[in-house]
Amino acid sequence: MDTKNYGWQSDFAKSYIAQGRAEGRAEGRAEGRVVGRVDALLYVLEVRGVEVPDEVRERVTGCTDTEQLDRWIKRAVVVDKAEDLLD
Template sequence: MKSYEWQSDFAKTHIAEGEVKGEAKGEAKSVLLVLDARGLSVPDSVRERVTGCTDTDQLERWVRRAAVIDRAEQLFD
């Protein structure tokens, strides 16, 4: 069964925006999971900045940094 393909530019734009937001949400979750797995305490200010970020490239950089930093606050250095 073939799924419906949206034709309007409006629908395509909003679907694409939703996909980007979903990807960013997943990347943010990954950052926080890495910090948690490493036993690092995550202050609310760090958690809010990570979950509020929609730049997937930035979030990917933070995932990598989360693997090597000693404190969650160093994520943004």
């Protein structure tokens, strides 16, 4: 029996497959929002010519709190040193 193209037939299996897909899409969107904010923050600092030390870069790239990232993006527009983002 060729199982590669086997489609789950029961409603029970279909519902769990659909639930898994929905959860995966939601996680992907959430991760995309975080990555987009991190990229935007680092880009703003780069364009402004603000040097970003490794410690700050690690903290920013490790952050998954979109509200915190939004606060840092607003600060990135006016700070003179990347370290001042984290105060």
